[in-house]
Amino acid sequence: MIQPPEFKNIYFAQAADVWLQEWADSQSFSQVFVLCDQHTYRHCFQAWRPNVPFLARAQVLLIPPGEASKSSHQLRLLWSALSQAGADRHSLLINVGGGVTTDLGGLVAATYMRGIPFVQVPTSLLAMADAAVGGKTGINHGEAKNRVGAFATPAAVLIRPSFLETLPPAEWYSGRAEMLKHGLMADAAHFHAVAAVDFEQRRMPLELLRHTLALKQAVVAQDPREQGPRKKLNLGHTLGHALESFYARTEQPLRHGHAVALGLQVALALSVTHLGLPPEEAQEALQRLRADYPWPALPAPWAALEPLLRGDKKNKGTEIRMVLLPHLGEAQPDISLPASALQTALEQVRAGHAL
């Protein structure tokens, strides 16, 4: 069982607004910038701004919504915008948005003048549960997701669950998938608790958000630079990223969390065949995942997936490495597999076979 979380630099709900105002009062920022996309500006920042008097002086930087903004093009535009506004090392950047905004804005802050202070304010469940926490920032380059980036520590991450009220169901399920991943990786009870929350409840209990971040932080604290244990967080992501890239080019794009949930299903199957995970444990988890995260009608051909898998950052040379589970709630990174094993498991899970 995980120790009660010590949330260094993560502030929740009303405490987040209080912290931001007090911190800003104690600093002397030369300028304050807020990065949003058009949606988070309208639905989140405008509603939030009156709650924190300090935000009155913020200058807003807008990016188009969507994954396409996680690009070197937007990175350069934002460097230019800060430069033209005369931002200096004492300027603050607050990123208000989903993972695209927090990943891109984090990299802007990490590289502008070799690093300026920044605050992450995730507005989607995916960004609250995963992207905004842990110090990874990045952009895509060419077809490769997060090919470019930096490890950078925000001054704080502010988790305001009220932002979730405007979230569409598909986004909500996408974020929940990362919470399910944290459970499979480190706490089976968390997996079941999160799986029991559905979108009809219109909220994600704050205690589950806190716990999911405690699980993530425990792993990140052991290994901030992903040399070892942190690789566990990539559970479901090796195949998940490949599926996400493949379907991005089709008429049925998959949300990140949905793609990860499919990757988790295949990781469960491979954990049974290659790591001795008891089939009955795996089967129950697999059924829960299948119910909420169905496979797309259009199958992804292996010939298209394999090159995407081989471009994955976790690979060394040409082998395929994955995170698998000896037990539910316990992950083991760097399991090398022949590609054929992954292909077989993928096809069986997609076809709905029992484990």
Add this chain to the structure above:
Amino acid sequence: MIQPPEFKNIYFAQAADVWLQEWADSQSFSQVFVLCDQHTYRHCFQAWRPNVPFLARAQVLLIPPGEASKSSHQLRLLWSALSQAGADRHSLLINVGGGVTTDLGGLVAATYMRGIPFVQVPTSLLAMADAAVGGKTGINHGEAKNRVGAFATPAAVLIRPSFLETLPPAEWYSGRAEMLKHGLMADAAHFHAVAAVDFEQRRMPLELLRHTLALKQAVVAQDPREQGPRKKLNLGHTLGHALESFYARTEQPLRHGHAVALGLQVALALSVTHLGLPPEEAQEALQRLRADYPWPALPAPWAALEPLLRGDKKNKGTEIRMVLLPHLGEAQPDISLPASALQTALEQVRAGHAL
């Protein structure tokens, strides 16, 4: 007096080649890339390559020589080149060149896949004495030098003085200026020893290179992220960068070190008027600097310099902050000055007035 240097990760002369081969043998790099410009490829890398068997497997990445390559355009081209070559987190990047190559290549390595191992192999005196050591990487953006970058620690810096044999005199003097700066900042005897070496000797004694890096490293180790003491290294740079930017647009561009040496002259004058540096100490140092680093015939108008000074990263808001010297060999950062004081000192030094 500075303690004898402990050169963690800096290797000199033949020991550098030995270290690289032994280190490479102990690792298992998936691929090895060498970044050069056309000049350093021909004059340095080709001569060096046969000395280190491991370099036989290196793939060469070429950039055009010159400051224009320190750009987001080249950064993106190199991200693409690594990506297309299938570089992964276990790939090594070796940067062989002057400050442009080590600054740009360092940033590429710091950001590709959120950081891959890299080695700095400076080939100019400027890069050996300064740019390649201390963990700063960066590119220019718009007109602003080093506006974008990251702090990143190379696996090693290799100092091979034989590369200096092909260096033209102006480049040699440019690099020597940073060594003179280290002396003024932290060790007056070093200033005088370096000032006594002229280009006619065709070499820079290895012990002076070692000592200059010891002086720099002592400051960097106290404050890697430039929150406090490291700012001392900016001695001469506030005005130096502005002069460099101004003259870059004229037909008489100034080399970086030459511009810094002019900045040092004005810093000496301001140290006398504002910090009580004894005029006779300052006068002797000023004369030595003037002899080797003359002012350009075309004066830089204050109206053109002031906006360049105000864009400087060391400023907070609109004030001008400089590093000044209460004594030769002792620097004090964050001295706030009215712009008029800087203007007056600049004009007096340029006119050749005594202190």
